[in-house]
Amino acid sequence: MTPSSEYNFAYLDEQTKRMIRRAILKGLAIPGYQVPFASREMPMPYGWGTGGVQVSAAVLTPEDRFKVIDQGADDTTNAVSIRSFFERTAGVATTTITTEATVIQTRHRIPEVPLSEGQILVYQVPIPEPLRFLEPRESETRKMHSLEEYGLMHVKLYEDISRHGHIATSYAYPVKVEARYVMDPSPIPKFDNPKLGDCPAIQLFGAGREQRIYALPPYTQVVSLDFEDHPFEATKADHPCGMCGATDSYLDEVIIDDAGGRMFVCSDTDYCEARQTAGHRGKDAA
Amino acid sequence: MTPLLSVQGLSKHYGAHIGCADVSFDLYPGEVMGIVGESGSGKSTLLNCMAGHLPPDAGAVVFDTRGHGPRDTVTMSEPERRMLSRTDWAFVHQHARDGLRMGVSAGGNVGERLMAVGARHYGDIRGKAVDWLDRVEIDAGRVDDRPTTFSGGMQQRLQIARNLVTGPRLVFMDEPTGGLDVSVQARLLDLLRGLVRDMGLSAIIVTHDLAVVRLLADRLMVMKDGHVVEAGLTDQVLDDPQHAYTQLLVSSVLQV
Numbered sequence: 001m002t003p004s005s006e007y008n009f010a011y012l013d014e015q016t017k018r019m020i021r022r023a024i025l026k027g028l029a030i031p032g033y034q035v036p037f038a039s040r041e042m043p044m045p046y047g048w049g050t051g052g053v054q055v056s057a058a059v060l061t062p063e064d065r066f067k068v069i070d071q072g073a074d075d076t077t078n079a080v081s082i083r084s085f086f087e088r089t090a091g092v093a094t095t096t097i098t099t100e101a102t103v104i105q106t107r108h109r110i111p112e113v114p115l116s117e118g119q120i121l122v123y124q125v126p127i128p129e130p131l132r133f134l135e136p137r138e139s140e141t142r143k144m145h146s147l148e149e150y151g152l153m154h155v156k157l158y159e160d161i162s163r164h165g166h167i168a169t170s171y172a173y174p175v176k177v178e179a180r181y182v183m184d185p186s187p188i189p190k191f192d193n194p195k196l197g198d199c200p201a202i203q204l205f206g207a208g209r210e211q212r213i214y215a216l217p218p219y220t221q222v223v224s225l226d227f228e229d230h231p232f233e234a235t236k237a238d239h240p241c242g243m244c245g246a247t248d249s250y251l252d253e254v255i256i257d258d259a260g261g262r263m264f265v266c267s268d269t270d271y272c273e274a275r276q277t278a279g280h281r282g283k284d285a286a
Numbered sequence: 287m288t289p290l291l292s293v294q295g296l297s298k299h300y301g302a303h304i305g306c307a308d309v310s311f312d313l314y315p316g317e318v319m320g321i322v323g324e325s326g327s328g329k330s331t332l333l334n335c336m337a338g339h340l341p342p343d344a345g346a347v348v349f350d351t352r353g354h355g356p357r358d359t360v361t362m363s364e365p366e367r368r369m370l371s372r373t374d375w376a377f378v379h380q381h382a383r384d385g386l387r388m389g390v391s392a393g394g395n396v397g398e399r400l401m402a403v404g405a406r407h408y409g410d411i412r413g414k415a416v417d418w419l420d421r422v423e424i425d426a427g428r429v430d431d432r433p434t435t436f437s438g439g440m441q442q443r444l445q446i447a448r449n450l451v452t453g454p455r456l457v458f459m460d461e462p463t464g465g466l467d468v469s470v471q472a473r474l475l476d477l478l479r480g481l482v483r484d485m486g487l488s489a490i491i492v493t494h495d496l497a498v499v500r501l502l503a504d505r506l507m508v509m510k511d512g513h514v515v516e517a518g519l520t521d522q523v524l525d526d527p528q529h530a531y532t533q534l535l536v537s538s539v540l541q542v
Contacts (some may be wrong), residue, residue, distance in 0.1 A: 134387075151402030155387070156399065160392050161408055162430050227408040238344045 010057040010090040016040055020058035020213070024204055028214035032177030033145075034128050039211040043085075047108060048078060050208030052124035053085070056105045059120055059204070060086065064095045072109040072250070072267030079107075096270050107169070109270065110192040112249045112271040115201035117218065125187040125207040130174045130184035146247035150182045153225055161230055170235065176223045183214065183222075190224065191234045191250045197222035239264040242284030244275035288350050290315045290488050291456060296345035298328075298335050304512035309345070310330030311507065311517065315455070318482060318489045320520060322496060322535065328512040329492040331458055333430035336490065337377050337458045338367045349374075349456070370403050376449035380461035382441035385448070386433045390442055392419060393429040399452045418447040422477060439470035441538070443477065450481065457482075457489040463498055475501050496539055500524060508532045 008014065016038075023037035042050040045214065055286045057208070060066065066086055074096040082105060083094050095101050098111040105122040115121060134152045153174050160168045173190035173198075177183050185196055186205060196203065203216040216222065226232040235283040239250045242263040249271055251264040263284045266272035276285070289312035298305035306328035313319050321329050330380060334340040334348050346358045352374065359367055371377065386395055394494035396415040397405070405411050416426045422443040424436075433441050442462065449457065462478065463471040479502055482489055491502055499506055499520055506523045508516040508531065516529040527533045 067367070137429055149366060149402065151398060154401040154406070155390055155394050158397055158408065158411065159390055162391055162412070228406050242434050249466050 007089045007250030009062070010086065010092075011042075011058045012040065012054065012057045015060045020054055023213040024055065024058065024215060027204070027213050028217045029182075029203070031216055031220050032181030032183040032214060034212040034214045036211055037213050038264075039208045042208065044081075046209040047126060049082060049105070049212075052105050052107070052122050052208075053082060053206075054208060055122045055204050055206035055213060056082075056086065056103060057090075059122070060090050060092055060103055062090070062092065064102045065095050065100055066090075066094050067089070067098065067104045068106075069104065069109060069111065069270075070107045071252070072111075073269045075269060084223070097274075098268075098270050108187050108189075109145075109250070109267060110188055110195045112266070112268045113274075114195075115199055117200040119157060119201040121199075121201050121202065121203045123188075125184070125186040125205045125266075128184055128205065128207040128210050128212040129174075130182050134218075145181060148180070153182055154227070157227065157230075161227070167226065167230055167232070173232075174225050176225060177216065178221050179223075182225070185222075189236075189250055190232075191221035191236045193222075193232070194234055195222045196220075205270070237264050240282060241266045241272060241275075242282040243278045244272045244280045244285070245282040246272070246275055246280070287314060288318075288356060289313055290346040290350050291439060291490075292356070293336060294346045294348065295466040296335055296342050296347065298331050298340060298342050304328070306335070306509070306512045309507075309514055311514075313456075313488055313490065315488055316486050317492065317505065318503045320499030320506045321490065321492045321509060322494060322499055322506065323509035324494065324535070325501065327509040328507055329494075331512075332509070333458055333460055333490065333492045337375065338371060339377075339394075356513075372399055373452055374455050376452075376454040378419065378442075378445055378449055378459040378462050380464045382433070382438070382445045383447040386441060388432065388434050391430045391432055392424065392436070395433065395444060395448045396451050399448065403452060414451060418451050419444075421481070422447040423473075431491075439474060440467055442466065442474060446478070446481070450485070450487075453485070455488060457487055459489060459491045459493075461493050462491065463493070469496075478502060496524060496536065498525075508535065 020037055023035045027035045042053055068079040068083045070076040080123055086092055087094055098113045103120045107124045129141055134156055135141050157167050159266050171189050172184055172187045173193055175185055200218050202218055205214045224232040240247045243265050246266055249266045252267045254263050256263055291313040294310050296309045297307050309332055321330050335342040347360050349359050350356050350357045392454045393412055393415040396418050397411040400411050415483055419426055419429055424440055424443055433444055463474055503520045506520045507514050510531045524536055527536050
C-alpha cells in the first residue's frame with residue numbers, strides 16, 4: 001500500500017519525532033528512569049496506546065517491518081487498527097511473524113519467540129509510575145526515585161502475602177533495573193518478567209496520557225522484586241495449549257460454552273500458528 | 287556528656303509573623319522534654335523545624351548521630367536527613383491518620399520502616415510486627431486488619447508501634463493524646479511511659495495538656511507568641527510557676 005501523501009512519514013511531524021527521539025535516547029542512557037516528554041494528541045483515545053504509537057512513529061524507518069500485538073494477538077481491534085494506521089501513514093511493510101519484524105509494538109505481552117539484536121519492542125504503558133497506588137503525590141514519588149527509597153514497593157508485596165499467602169500480583173510486577181530504578185514493566189503478566197532482563201532487543205516504553213518514556217537498552221539487568229522467603233515466581237495456567245499443545249507458553253483461558261466448558265490457548269497467536277503449521281496439535285484442535 | 291539533640295537559636299517566621307524565635311536547649315539521652323503553650327504559640331512550628339519537616343530561617347539542630355557524632359541536621363543533605371527520620375528518629379502525629387497508611391494492614395504499617403531500611407525477609411518482618419503489636423497492647427489477631435477498622439486509641443498505639451519498630455533514639459510527639467477520651471488517654475500515657483523507660487528513649491512532646499507533661503516529661507518549656515517564656519524541671523515549673531503566663535496556664539487547669 002502506498003502511504004497517503006497528506007501525512008508526514010509516520011504521521012508525526014519531524015520536530016515532534018526529534019523531541020521523542022531525544023527522550024528515548026535519554027531513557028536508554030538511564031535505564032528505568034521515566035523521561036517526561038511532550039506527548040501529542042493522537043487520532044485515537046488515551047488508553048489505546050497513544051504512547052506506544054508515538055514511540056513507534058519516532059523509531060520507524062521506511063525499511064522497517066512492523067508488527068503489532070495486543071495481549072499477544074495480531075488480530076484484535078487494537079492491533080489491527082494500529083497496524084493499518086502505520087501502513088497508511090508510513091507505508092512500512094507489516095508482518096505477524098515475530099522473527100521477521102524489526103519493530104514490534106505490544107500491549108501486555110512479550111512474544112514467546114526470543115527477540116534478537118536489531119529488533120525494537122515498543123510497549124504501551126497506561127501508568128508508568130510503579131509507586132502510584134501507594135503514594136499518590138507525583139512530587140513525592142519523584143523524590144523517592146531520586147533518593148532510591150523503595151521500601152514502599154515491598155509494603156505492597158507484604159500486603160499480598162499477608163492477604164493471600166503468596167505474592168498475588170500477577171501483572172505489572174515491579175522490577176529493579178540495573179540495581180537502581182524500580183520500574184513498572186507495563187501490564188505484562190509476571191510470566192514475561194524474566195524475558196525483560198538480558199534481552200538482545202531494545203525495549204522502549206511509552207505512556208501517552210502520563211507523558212513519560214522509559215527504556216531498557218539491550219542486555220540490561222532486570223530483577224523482579226521479592227522477599228528472601230517468598231522468591232519471585234513466573235506463573236502461568238498449569239495446562240498445555242489446546243490448539244498447539246505447547247507447555248511453555250503463556251495461556252489465555254477461553255470459555256467455550258455455558259456449561260463450564262473452557263479451553264486454554266496460547267495468548268501469542270503467531271507462536272501458536274507457527275507450532276500448528278509445524279504439525280503440533282493440542283487436545284482441542286479441530 | 288554529649289547532648290543527643292542540641293537546638294541553637296532556632297527561628298522560623300511566616301512572613302511578618304513569628305512562628306518561633308531564638309529557641310535554644312539541649313536534650314540529653316534518656317530525657318523527655320515537654321513543650322507546652324496555647325494554640326498558636328509556636329509549639330508545632332518548633333517541633334516541625336526540629337524534625338526536618340519545615341526549613342527553619344535561622345539556627346541549628348545538632349543531633350548526635352550514631353556514625354559521625356554531632357551533626358547539624360538543618361544543613362545535612364536531604365537523603366541523610368530522610369535516613370535519620372527513618373532510623374534514629376520517630377514522629378508521632380496528633381492524628382493517627384497522618385502517620386499511618388490507612389489502606390495498608392496493621393502489619394504492613396509496622397513493617398514499612400523495616401522494609402525501608404532494607405529488611406527483605408517476610409517471616410522476620412511479620413514476626414517483628416506481631417511482637418510490636420503485642421507491646422502496644424493490640425491483639426496479634428488484628429495484624430492483617432486495616433487501621434480503618436481500629437478505634438482511635440488503637441490507631442494511635444499502632445502509630446507508636448510503627449514508629450518505634452526500628453529502635454529510634456529520639457521521638458517527636460505532637461499532641462499524642464489529643465482527641466482521645468480520658469480513660470484511653472490514661473492507658474496510652476501509661477504505655478508511653480513504659481516504652482520510654484524500657485527503651486531509654488529521648489522524647490520531645492508537644493502538648494497543651496499539662497497532665498501529659500506532668501506524667502511523662504522530665505523538663506518543661508513554656509511557649510508564648512513564639513518565644514520560650516519559662517523552662518525548667520517539670521515539677522518546678524508546674525508547682526512554682528514564675529512567669530505570668532505560666533501561672534495563668536497552671537491555674538486554668540480544671541480541678542475535678
